[in-house]
Amino acid sequence: MSLKFEDEYAYTLDNxxxxxxxxxxxxxxxxxxxxxxxxxQAIAKRLRAFYxxxxxxxxxxxxxxxxxxxxxxxxxxxxxxxxxNDLENLGLEIASxxxxxxxxxxIRPDISVWRGNELxxxxxxxxxxxxxxxxxxxxxxxxxxxxxxxxxxxxIFLVVxxxxx
Numbered sequence: 425m426s427l428k429f430e431d432e433y434a435y436t437l438d439n440x441x442x443x444x445x446x447x448x449x450x451x452x453x454x455x456x457x458x459x460x461x462x463x464x465q466a467i468a469k470r471l472r473a474f475y476x477x478x479x480x481x482x483x484x485x486x487x488x489x490x491x492x493x494x495x496x497x498x499x500x501x502x503x504x505x506x507x508x509n510d511l512e513n514l515g516l517e518i519a520s521x522x523x524x525x526x527x528x529x530x531i532r533p534d535i536s537v538w539r540g541n542e543l544x545x546x547x548x549x550x551x552x553x554x555x556x557x558x559x560x561x562x563x564x565x566x567x568x569x570x571x572x573x574x575x576x577x578x579x580i581f582l583v584v585x586x587x588x589x
Contacts, residue, residue, distance in 0.1 A: 444503070451507060461511070463504050470500045471585065497585050498534045498549045505535065505547075516544070524574045531570050543575040551585045 455461040471493070478490040498520060505518045517538040523530045524543060533546035548567065553560045568580045 448503065448507060452510060455511060461507075463508065467500055467504055471497065474500075492551075493585075494549070494551050497551050501547065501549055501583060502535055505537075515539070524571075531567070531574065533571075543578045545579040545581060546571060547581045547583055549583050549585070553584060 451461065451466075474493060474496050475490075478493070481487070482490040502518060502520050508514075509516050509518055519536050519538065520534060521532045522536050522538075523532050524536065524546075525531075531546075534549045535547040536543060537545040537547070548564075564580075564582055571578055571580050
């Protein structure tokens with residue numbers, strides 16, 4: 425005998441991608457120019473919502489550790505970069521985890537910005553500086569050196585979600 429019930433949580437998860445797409449189209453329609461839209465506030469609002477929901481889930485399920493927010497942070501920055509690209513009609517491709525070369529062990533940055541086959545920039549997203557907080561700049565310079573081996577003119581950016589450490 426199987427019990428039939430409506431799983432509201434599963435339904436919400438099933439519709440998460442659709443809600444993301446609808447949100448994108450709504451913002452795009454109401455903000456015809458990116459200067460009308462506060463990207464920082466929108467990113468902060470999404471991150472607050474994610475971490476508040478994770479805290480409630482953690483407390484309810486008696487988890488010791490909440491779900492990591494690093495992937496959500498990358499997706500959020502990616503979402504708003506894509507929106508900026510579309511609103512400004514820049515014609516760029518914004519990608520995530522896209523390998524920079526067609527070979528093993530190549531860099532796969534959190535976010536990369538392309539014009540055709542030309543790499544313009546990469547963006548590394550960190551929720552915090554974590555274990556490397558004392559020497560994060562060394563790791564960043566190493567990443568920058570690896571990028572220059574692939575594309576001399578490409579820029580590298582580091583976006584850190586928190587200023588706590």
